[in-house]
Amino acid sequence: MKLALRSYWHVAAAWFLVVGVYIAICEFVPIGVGRTTASNLLFCLIPLFVNGALLLNAVTPDWRKRTFWMLLAFGCVLGMSGQILWTYAVVYQHRPVLNLFGGDIIFFLHTVPMIAALTMQPHKRSDDRNILYDYVDFGLLLCWWLYVYVFAVIPWLIVAADVRNYIHAHEIVTALENLAFAAGAAFLAAKTTGYWRKIYIHLAGVGAIYTFGLVTINFGIDRAAYSMSELYNVPLLISFLWLATVGIIARQTAEPTTKAAAEKLGELAAGDASQHGSAWTANLARMALLSLPLIGFWCMKGSVAPAAVRDFRILVTLGAALPLGFLAFLRHDLVNRERLRLLRASHESIDNLKRLQTQFVQSEKLASIGQLVGGAAHEINNPLTAILGYSELLADDPMIGEKTRGIAEKIREQARRTRGLVNNLLSFARQAPSEQRATLDVNTIVTTSAQFRRFDLRGQNIRIEVQTSAGIPEVRADMNQLLQVFTNIINNAVYAMQESGGGVLTVRTMFEKGNVVILFSDTGPGMRDPNLVFDPFYTTKPVGKGTGLGLSICYGLVRDQGGQISCYNRPEGGATFRIELPAVPTAFPFAPRSVGAQARSNPAKLA
Numbered sequence: 266m267k268l269a270l271r272s273y274w275h276v277a278a279a280w281f282l283v284v285g286v287y288i289a290i291c292e293f294v295p296i297g298v299g300r301t302t303a304s305n306l307l308f309c310l311i312p313l314f315v316n317g318a319l320l321l322n323a324v325t326p327d328w329r330k331r332t333f334w335m336l337l338a339f340g341c342v343l344g345m346s347g348q349i350l351w352t353y354a355v356v357y358q359h360r361p362v363l364n365l366f367g368g369d370i371i372f373f374l375h376t377v378p379m380i381a382a383l384t385m386q387p388h389k390r391s392d393d394r395n396i397l398y399d400y401v402d403f404g405l406l407l408c409w410w411l412y413v414y415v416f417a418v419i420p421w422l423i424v425a426a427d428v429r430n431y432i433h434a435h436e437i438v439t440a441l442e443n444l445a446f447a448a449g450a451a452f453l454a455a456k457t458t459g460y461w462r463k464i465y466i467h468l469a470g471v472g473a474i475y476t477f478g479l480v481t482i483n484f485g486i487d488r489a490a491y492s493m494s495e496l497y498n499v500p501l502l503i504s505f506l507w508l509a510t511v512g513i514i515a516r517q518t519a520e521p522t523t524k525a526a527a528e529k530l531g532e533l534a535a536g537d538a539s540q541h542g543s544a545w546t547a548n549l550a551r552m553a554l555l556s557l558p559l560i561g562f563w564c565m566k567g568s569v570a571p572a573a574v575r576d577f578r579i580l581v582t583l584g585a586a587l588p589l590g591f592l593a594f595l596r597h598d599l600v601n602r603e604r605l606r607l608l609r610a611s612h613e614s615i616d617n618l619k620r621l622q623t624q625f626v627q628s629e630k631l632a633s634i635g636q637l638v639g640g641a642a643h644e645i646n647n648p649l650t651a652i653l654g655y656s657e658l659l660a661d662d663p664m665i666g667e668k669t670r671g672i673a674e675k676i677r678e679q680a681r682r683t684r685g686l687v688n689n690l691l692s693f694a695r696q697a698p699s700e701q702r703a704t705l706d707v708n709t710i711v712t713t714s715a716q717f718r719r720f721d722l723r724g725q726n727i728r729i730e731v732q733t734s735a736g737i738p739e740v741r742a743d744m745n746q747l748l749q750v751f752t753n754i755i756n757n758a759v760y761a762m763q764e765s766g767g768g769v770l771t772v773r774t775m776f777e778k779g780n781v782v783i784l785f786s787d788t789g790p791g792m793r794d795p796n797l798v799f800d801p802f803y804t805t806k807p808v809g810k811g812t813g814l815g816l817s818i819c820y821g822l823v824r825d826q827g828g829q830i831s832c833y834n835r836p837e838g839g840a841t842f843r844i845e846l847p848a849v850p851t852a853f854p855f856a857p858r859s860v861g862a863q864a865r866s867n868p869a870k871l872a
């Protein structure tokens with residue numbers, strides 16, 4: 266705080282020094298080359314300091330704020346270039362001051378980037394909108410103000426040369442332009458509070474004093490007493506110093522960094538949504554385009570300027586319609602594209618939401634059924650163990666008759682089957698095997714699972730092709746559980762293909778968006794109802810062949826490893842099961858590969 270106060274004193278002292286030096290030059294240096302040179306050089310140097318003060322704030326990651334300060338500084342650079350040209354003409358070429366000076370256009374144009382800076386609305390949060398928007402908006406602003414200048418001022422320079430008309434037209438459009446800047450800053454100040462309100466109020470002050478300066482210069486010219494070394498320039502000097510002060514104030518005052526703080530101070534006030542900003546500039550673009558025929562009409566019917574000037578102005582108006590129209594349409598096109606992108610993004614998020622909801626429902630369903638089944642399986646397990654034990658005793662007892670032993674063996678067989686089923690139920694209810702996780706190479710496990718089935722497929726019209734991608738990262742999982750999942754999916758596919766007289770099961774592995782993906786695609790008849798296959802007890806297999814628990818267990822196991830499992834029927838026929846497992850991060854990132862590339866990488870035919 267103390268530091269800030271001290272630097273304000275420094276700023277005030279610098280103000281008094283510069284203004285004092287200028288007034289001293291005007292008052293005490295005798296009229297002549299020395300006075301003109303000194304005052305002009307001072308005006309050339311001041312924008313340099315202003316630039317420095319403004320650019321201090323441009324070091325920020327926020328593109329809105331960065332562009333805002335850079336555009337203000339760019340305006341200053343243009344002003345300085347105009348001043349250097351002027352100084353060259355007056356001091357070096359000794360041109361009389363009241364002359365037709367073509368470099369005036371630079372003085373005029375220097376305010377355009379400053380108006381563009383305001384359209385950035387740096388008080389808003391930065392969104393990820395296309396930077397092309399800003400170029401187009403800037404182009405529109407520049408084109409329109411350039412058109413105004415060429416329309417109003419240039420005819421008096423090149424069509425019907427007239428010093429007085431030229432200077433008056435220049436001063437009027439420049440004053441209007443700076444008034445627009447001041448009004449824009451005042452408008453933004455009314456819309457905001459806190460930090461940014463302060464900045465906008467100061468900028469409105471800068472614009473107002475600059476406009477006032479232009480009016481006093483006009484007054485001086487009217488009195489034919491104007492030169493760069495007269496006191497008429499003091500307001501312009503003050504406006505430059507004030508602009509530098511804005512940069513210093515912005516640097517000294519802490520800007521609220523968090524969104525919460527900004528909201529508290531009301532700086533994200535009305536119209537925060539980025540579309541408000543774009544609607545605002547879109548309206549300006551429309552107005553700029555619509556103003557052309559109106560100005561053209563006034564030129565033809567209402568203007569009292571000489572015929573040559575009117576012809577020139579109509580030509581300029583027609584010429585301006587082209588770039589302005591092009592930019593307005595380009596902007597329209599950009600807005601359309603942006604809307605399409607947003608629409609697509611919202612569709613995507615709705616799809617994701619739906620998928621998430623389905624997965625959530627599935628997990629909930631499995632969890633509640635799992636609880637019920639787990640409890641029941643525990644209860645069944647105890648008497649079952651007794652049945653199995655006693656039936657084994659009976660079946661192995663040589664003292665009892667053949668017939669009774671046969672019956673005991675049948676009881677033992679059925680009890681074992683039931684125990685298998687109960688074990689399945691327990692593992693579905695997640696009360697079975699504890700897991701031992703390790704970093705695993707999925708390619709090896711996939712190949713092993715496929716090999717398990719390879720032998721008993723001999724003589725059948727069924728093949729399993731494994732296409733593993735080389736260099737995919739490892740996953741962290743329980744090897745037995747992964748083997749169980751892969752074997753179950755392969756067995757299902759083989760069963761489905763056996764039913765349809767043969768086929769090919771292709772197993773592919775790949776790396777995609779941080780996940781190791783395993784795809785099982787068979788050429789069987791496809792699933793009857795893909796939405797039901799993960800439901801417990803859903804089976805289309807005959808009694809004794811399937812329990813309908815395999816895939817529900819797989820679902821739980823894959824989820825336990827932090828992965829996802831899904832399935833779909835391919836349009837060309839056959840079912841595909843897709844498993845995604847999170848890859849273990851490695852020191853060397855793996856480039857994502859396309860399926861085609863992976864298929865080529867390591868095709869291993871297993872049957």
Ligand code: ADP
Nearest residue numbers: 757758761791792798804805811812813815816
């Ligand atoms: P089960 O194999 O005991 O029937 P699962 O949960 O493993 O239980 O499978 C459930 C059902 O999903 C199967 O009965 C079958 O209808 C269907 N299914 C699974 N994989 C395939 C496949 N590759 N092709 C066709 N249907 C399949």
